């Protein structure tokens with residue numbers, strides 16, 4: 001898989017002796033979690049994994065070189081059963097995903113490290129990442145953190161409809177890939193579907209509300225796209241990737257320096 005992670009920040013490029021020399025208490029390890037799943041007619045299966053790697057790699061480049069912050073190899077396979085029925089989607093169950101991340105957390109704790117970030121760029125993993133972050137804290141005493149997608153970047157210029165319901169293979173994901181791996185984007189094959197409309201709000205929402213319905217992509221979007229990739233440009237992809245990676249870098253710095261407050 002193509003990578004933007006600087007070699008000096010790639011944990012798996014170290015020897016065990018180099019790992020042994022890292023300051024255990026301070027070192028911050030980042031475990032990317034993503035997916036290999038359909039992304040419409042126009043984007044590759046690895047879209048979420050590539051975006052994770054692009055944003056994390058650019059973020060790590062921004063950090064002061066002396067800080068011991070490393071990227072672990074990604075967990076590429078995620079819980080993608082919302083995209084089952086589309087050829088190429090490779091999904092693991094919630095139980096498998098939780099077990100893999102738990103076992104990696106156990107190995108990290110056994111190596112003496114204390115601080116782990118779960119950096120997730122696939123929506124189907126989000127609730128599992130929340131669960132396992134707390135479990136790793138409780139079971140192994142790891143100081144765990146969660147970090148998602150573009151870490152709250154603003155994406156200036158994206159329409160309210162796309163902002164609310166551009167869930168998958170829409171404008172932002174397409175722009176990131178037009179910037180990072182334009183050779184993998186099939187520009188003549190854009191399609192568009194929306195799961196809901198901001199101008200016709202319903203009581204039941206697809207997610208993130210107090211009353212939601214569980215959805216499968218094949219019920220809503222025959223092409224596999226949830227959003228509209230048509231306005232995406234490489235220029236916006238570069239601008240948004242820079243903004244997002246700056247926010248990811250800020251979040252990593254805050255995690256590196258985090259000291260929990262103790263009640264009086």
Ligand SMILES: [Zn+2]
Pocket residue numbers: 039047048168169173
């Ligand atoms: Zn995606």
